[in-house]
Amino acid sequence: MATESLADALARTRALLLDPETLVRAVASGRRKGLPVPRVGSREVRRVELRYVDLKAGRHLQLTSFDETQAHTANFATGEEAGGAVDALLGQPFGNWHVDTTTRTHQLRVTKRPEAVVHTTERAEPVAAERGHNREKPRLLAESDPVLAALGIADAHGRIKPTRQAKYRQVEEFLRLLDSSITDALDKGHLRRPTEDEPLRIVDLGCGNAYLTFAAQRYLTHVRGLPVRVTGVDVKQQSADHNAGVAATLGIEADFVVGAIDAAVLPEPPDVVLALHACDTATDDALARAVEWDASLVLAAPCCHHDIASQLRTAATPAPYALLTRHGILRERFADTLTDALRATILRLVGYRVDVVEFVGSEHTPRNTLLRATRTGSRGSEDASRREYDDLVATWAVTPRLAELVGIRGD
Template sequence: MSDRQAAAPEWERLRAAVLDADGLVRALASGRRRGAPAPVVQGREMRRVEVRVVDLKAGRHLQVTAYDATQAHTTNHALGEDARAVVDALLAEPFANWHVDTTDATHQLRVTKKGAPLLHTSTRTEAVEVSRDHDRAKDRLLAEDDPVLVALGISDAQGRVKPTRQAKYRQVEEFVRLLDASLGEALEQGHVRTPTEDDPLRIVDLGCGNAYLTFAAHRFLTAPPAEGGRGLPVRMTGVDVKQQSADHNTQVAAGLGIEADFVVGSIGGARLEQAPDVVLALHACDTATDDALARAVEWQASLVLAAPCCHHDIASQLRTAEAPAPYAMLTRHGILRERFADTLTDALRASLLRREGYRVDVVEFVESAHTPRNTLLRAVRTGAHRAGAVEEYDELLAAWGVRPRLGELLGDGLSR
């Protein structure tokens, strides 16, 4: 905590609440103060930090879980001097908001544009249960015995993830984790509208297949916070070219009592009753990811998360195109050409989305040890058009002599 903070009673109250090991339920720091650099925790830029008190073999500790763009990083600190030092360091970081739940109150602190702390404290009227389970950070968003996972065949009837479905479980979990973090941030920043029961958040999963992601996202986002979910009103739609997927998924939804729509059609041509707010695509094959991104742009979706699959299109173009000097080595050998094509394809996709008024980042959504198809394009529609984005894209195309599918799809309708 800085000297200026130490002199402010709001920060002092918040600090006392976070350091009250008997009373702390959980503290959350999020957002970045206007005009300030990103908060840095454990030497990395972080988006969100959660602080809890946990019982370890070595006794009661303060657990800090910091979330960067892709994963959670957890450290434990002995109560006393160590915990005080780590909390002071966290309070000194330029997070815009703190939300601290204790057994008897909720404290919400927001830092104004001028850097002043605004603290609102409300007394808790209902008792709250404190979990001191130290493994919670490793916890899954969906418990293994969640009815959704059983209905999808990821878990068996005893509620254990089947050994053959572990990779799918992890993949879907990590995707939903990123969706949750991205959605939380976009809602907070006003880039995604706040949904209501009458007008729920419309999410479409393009190339949904057996709808593992569709159902998992629905389950997590709609579950009440008391059950570890987000309690958001959400309406999911899955699109897939296979009739059999729609039949199967509709049956699963009915069995689970979930209202979701499954549309049979191509990603490029499917008709939805209303444009979605959020577009998801997990491993839509080859240029189907481009179709998904083009639809997202057409719908002006507020948030897009797409994990591409294989990248044959640009790879085959690179086989015949002449590489610019001195980069011929990048495409001479098949394996290197394939890898470079993956990178070039996603870089061009990111560039096109920027051109369309999206803030884009490219992140890893599941460790590469589990799948090489672990890149995820995340785009938030801000409406801001970055200077130089058009030239950057044109130069890259001219240099490599390729025509990306997404560029063709967006055609002349680009909103530059």
């Protein structure tokens, strides 16, 4: 891809950021090789999001900066104030700028020299910018987005149905994680950049009624301007029939495969694997398929955890941990934690970087843990991790299903 002068590319980016009519959202992230971590004021930041919001005092540029632990928001009046804030950000050594406007997406990556590689995609149809200001996070899919009505989350007037608020929240939080995970993986070169001919292939394993499949498709193509092709897999024929109907209503191409996660045949191996609330060891099946396919990015929110819980019931509890498993409810919770800790470790052992995060507040669903795994190929501290893993499974006398599936045997 052609490089150009960094100063010229940043000047074009500045003009897009300072247009309060057309900017939808922009994200600055990463840092340039060999330079310090970017700062906002005195704080080091991982990324900064920009959008315009309509306040009582008029339209303002809103900057949300994310450090290691929290988000900080500041608003700047359009004109000189916003110009000053944008210039300060453009002066920081961010490695990437991603700018969504109503008509195009503009991505700028800074090379080592430093020069800029810019990729601009025109949208098939313009999108509207969400300018609402509330204390909540900005919405990624507007309530009036047609995908929400097609999924039955919004009514025909584009308002979220009172009974579907929790689902909308879950979809939004999931998209937020998907968005930042994809940005991070693209920035670090762990995910290939999709093109119209080679779209990002995303599979949703145990997709059910495909809320997240369709929301991801809509958000990534329509708001982020990334070409994607989604496939849903579920054992239920009824889900595939329903989902094919939704795809037809939305006029999009998507594939729905009827079959078990551990056996489903896909036209091509996917880049991204999603598995949200697939039951019990179906999550292990999904993680094992991701490993088999060498998927670049995996987002899995486990559901019920019966397998390790039942192994804990039958094995003798090692000293001095009897109190952890004496009471049924504590044993179940401990089994959840042990299962997901083992899953994360196994994925690390086979070359993934893994975080375990909360993807939606526990008031919305108790099943709110999400494993996020990015394939880096690095097995840096394999020996130490393997020893810790072996100790843990030997101490508790458990055999994780995922270990069997990916061929990791206990000592």
